[in-house]
Amino acid sequence: MQRRISLIPQPQQLTAADGDLDLSTLGAIVTDGAAEAPELRSLAWLLSDMLARGTGLRLVVADAAEGPAIRIRLEGERPADLTTASEAYRLDVTPGGVAITAAHPAGIARAVATFRQLLPADALREAPAADPVVPLVSITDEPRLRWRGVMLDVVRHFQPKDFVLKMIDRAWMHRLNVVHLHLTDDQGWRFEVPSRPRLAEVASWRAETKIGHARDEEQGYEPTPHGGFFSISDLREIASYARERYVMIVPEVNLPGHARAVLAAYPELGAGQNKAVCPTFGVFEEVLEPTQAALDFALEAYTAIGEVFEGPYVHIGGDEVPMTQWESSPIARDLMDREGIEDVRGVQAWFTKAFCDHLVGMGKQVIGWDEILDGGAPAEAVVHVWRNEAYVKKAIAAGHQVIASPEPYCYYDHYEGDGAEEPLRIHGHTTVEKVAGWDPVPPGIDESKVLGVQCQLWSEYLPTPGDVEYAAFPRLAVLAEVAWTNLDVRQAEPVADRLEAHLERLHAMGIGYRPLEGPKPWQQGGTGRRERFDHTFVEHEAE
Known part of the structure; x- marks a missing residue:
């Protein structure tokens, strides 16, 4: 039976595997190609700050690193802004690390938001309250509407x-x-x-x-x-x-x-x-x-x-x-x-x-x-x-x-x-x-x-x-x-x-x-100034 991973919104394609990845075993957040796309570095630090705040794990951001890491990379021709293709991404969590790829930085931003939900719920608190652990999973995703x-x-x-x-x-x-x-x-x-x-x-x-x-x-x-x-x-x-x-x-x-x-x-x-x-x-x-x-x-x-x-x-x-x-x-x-x-x-x-x-x-x-x-x-x-x-x-x-x-x-x-x-x-x-x-x-x-x-x-x-x-x-x-x-x-x-x-x-x-x-x-509304007050809602008719 496929492992259940609960995300909202539901990605278009999600395949879960048994096991988890302890992010503390990783050495860095690596931005591949940040020289050509400086936006990647900002997104990587956003991810680093998010992890540090909720789990206490601080991963440095680097242009290159040996060994297991979170690797963020742009690949393919960059699509126009505010298209569904600009927000498409792939997110892979394996025993060897995390790979986030997209053709546009907006897609990386959406992948980081999804990654945030893969963490334990307590990792969303404002101070360390959860272990930096995420499930092994492969996600390919793109929004329906722009x-x-x-x-x-x-x-x-x-x-x-x-x-x-x-x-x-x-x-x-x-x-x-x-x-x-x-x-x-x-x-x-x-x-x-x-x-x-x-x-x-x-x-x-x-x-x-x-x-x-x-x-x-x-x-x-x-x-x-x-x-x-x-x-x-x-x-x-x-x-x-x-x-x-x-x-x-x-x-x-x-x-x-x-x-x-x-x-x-x-x-x-x-x-x-x-x-x-x-x-x-x-x-x-x-x-x-x-x-x-x-x-x-x-x-x-x-x-x-x-x-x-x-x-x-x-x-x-x-x-x-x-x-x-x-x-x-x-x-x-x-x-x-x-x-x-x-x-x-x-x-x-x-x-x-x-x-x-x-x-x-x-x-x-x-x-x-x-x-x-x-x-x-x-x-x-x-x-x-x-x-x-x-x-x-x-x-x-x-x-x-x-x-x-x-x-x-x-x-x-x-x-x-x-x-x-x-x-x-x-x-x-x-x-x-x-x-x-x-x-x-x-x-x-x-x-x-x-x-x-x-x-x-x-x-x-x-x-x-x-x-x-x-x-x-x-x-x-x-x-x-x-x-x-x-x-x-x-x-x-x-x-x-x-x-x-x-x-x-x-x-x-x-x-x-x-x-x-x-x-x-x-x-609840109670019986004071926030008390419920009903009147009939009539839907407008098109002219």
Whole structure:
């Protein structure tokens, strides 16, 4: 009988052998060809640091060494970035040592993440707590989908930089390759733009926050200021930390809607309502007016964030933009007359095109929520589908590449279970089993048009890092497998059979995950401000 090795995501090919390798018998981590590919040395030291932290074993990194070693090598023609081939790897653990090979450094990064899971669970702790022993195994692996991400909302409740770094590390361990940062919304603006100081002074904090659910009118507001923002140096640190792990940061600056925080700082960019940063949650009618001043502001923000994060994508948001203000705006009417725009939705399309033109000029590719399809999205834009799978088909039919995050499967601000003890969520019911059974490529769709998948951690009802962890895990781990592993392998090796062992890893890492049987007493909603509040979740219908 083949030895059972429990990994998440499940590799495409895994052959186990009897026995283990004691890594303390090895002499070094050898980077073959580091002179031609200096990235290998950084990855080798990342592996060395990881082993030292969890097991106490410190292996030096060398260009050459005699005898048994961990040997890291690039071979074959280097594929393009963000292709499945760029993340393919081979990992062999034999009595004579460890061999990690790939054609691209990103593949080495994925192999190191897999190797991390081969170690005992206690080796994932922050201090030596396990022996440096791994099973003998041969793995050949390559992801199914190119884009495998998690979105962290740092706006509705600010999440500190240290926690963002932890989430990057956790994404890496699960072989995700994207962390999407939702940085702006009605409830706050979360990054520094030096040319716009009032974003940090005014837009980054709110005077109070709604207690309980936004729909629960019986509870009032907590009169404690809430806020925070990332400095340029913070953002550069986040970018560097992710880069070392071959995880791409995708920043989102969500405009022209969800603009209350912007307009609190610069009311002249809207219709002059002069309202404070929003203390509650929902969709609000305040939007940027279609003026040159508002457009200049948006382009300054996109320039600032695009210069920090060197990745090829910038997310422009574009969801839930009410038309109410534009319908009565003489400025919007003048624009429509001047540009020959027949429907008020074309005002949003005007903003979207301007954002795209600017970012393309910076060498970036634009991503927008599926509402950018309304009124016509630029052909080069990637459509991020959030409403449901019907919009995946609609976007592909319109010629766009798609990131699939349909709310029923990928919104982890939905309830994890149907029990009364679950803590407060927005609505819905998305179980581990539901995620595990999902195929992100709808029937009849060309898989090459689906760039990938992403789970969403909206933080209206996730006020602390612990709340985010409970919402994310283990659903994020299961989503990682959905994105990485081919359907036939998923069916042959159900993720449910490996979850219990994986929870030991999450525990060792200090992650406050939701147990499969339900929340621990201290994780429950109770009868206070975290009490469960239900209202019916109605799935959106495609237009």
